[in-house]
Each structure stands twice: as structure tokens, then as C-alpha cells.
Amino acid sequence: MIDFIYAHSTRLYxxxxxxxxxxxxxxxxxxxxxxxxxxxxxxxxxxxxxRVEDRKTAKALRQEPPLSTRL
Known part of the structure; x- marks a missing residue:
């Protein structure tokens, strides 16, 4: 349930x-x-x-892009 709230916090708000x-x-x-x-x-x-959305954005910026986008 916590994962659902974290993933969809903006929609729930x-x-x-x-x-x-x-x-x-x-x-x-x-x-x-x-x-x-x-x-x-x-x-x-x-x-x-x-703040939750900011953390998700920061986490996404630290990840490597998928191979399909590095052409």
C-alpha cells in the first residue's frame, strides 16, 4: 500500500x-x-x-538511461 501511495501521490492529492x-x-x-x-x-x-516527487525526480536523474535512448 505504501508503494502505491508513493507511486501515485500526485494523483491521490x-x-x-x-x-x-x-x-x-x-x-x-x-x-x-x-x-x-x-x-x-x-x-x-x-x-x-x-517533496516525494522531487525525490523521485532526483533518483531518476542519477540513473543510467536505457540502452535504446543512447544511440
Missing amino acids: AIAAAALSLIAYYIQDLPTGLILALVAAVLGTGEAVQ
């Missing part, structure tokens, strides 16, 4: 952000404080996702 937006729009009686707390949590999660 996008789904969570979209779901939060839809919930905040369609459920009118939610307290503003709750919405702001959820937005802050989503922003913090976005930072974590960015």
Missing part, C-alpha cells in the same frame, strides 16, 4: 483536493473553521507530495 472543493461547495452548512482547517491540511499535504 488531486483527488483529495477535488473532493474537498466539491464537499465545501455542495454542503452549505459546514462551519467556516472546519473548511479552513481542511484547506490548510490539503496545502500541507501538497507540500509533502511535492
Whole structure:
């Protein structure tokens, strides 16, 4: 499960952000404080996702390219 989250962290983040937006729009009686707390949590999660993607990019840059691309 951890490998799945690591491999698809950006997609999962996008789904969570979209779901939060839809919930905040369609459920009118939610307290503003709750919405702001959820937005802050989503922003913090976005930072974590960015760091995961940066690590994956750095790892890919350190690898040798496949033989088919070294022509």
C-alpha cells in the first residue's frame, strides 16, 4: 500500500483536493473553521507530495538511461 501511495501521490492529492472543493461547495452548512482547517491540511499535504516527487525526480536523474535512448 505504501508503494502505491508513493507511486501515485500526485494523483491521490488531486483527488483529495477535488473532493474537498466539491464537499465545501455542495454542503452549505459546514462551519467556516472546519473548511479552513481542511484547506490548510490539503496545502500541507501538497507540500509533502511535492517533496516525494522531487525525490523521485532526483533518483531518476542519477540513473543510467536505457540502452535504446543512447544511440
